[in-house]
């Protein structure tokens with residue numbers, strides 16, 4: 596049953612991605628929340644681009660994922676990135 600196998604591999608992959616993103620979040624976040632400054636460090640670390648707090652990537656991420664608008668991203672917010 597190749598189809599079933601594919602589904603299983605896809606689920607494992609998803610779980611791996613969640614684990615990797617969780618690790619990244621913990622590395623860059625402060626007390627379990629990611630601030631705009633933390634996200635700047637994450638973007639710079641993962642893209643090798645210079646980035647600052649007014650960068651459109653930072654603004655767009657917070658506009659889309661900071662659902663309660665407290666300028667902090669939680670792990671569930673962060674996991675919606677992918």
Ligand SMILES: [Ca+2]
Pocket residue numbers: 661662663664665666667668669
């Ligand atoms: Ca928030």
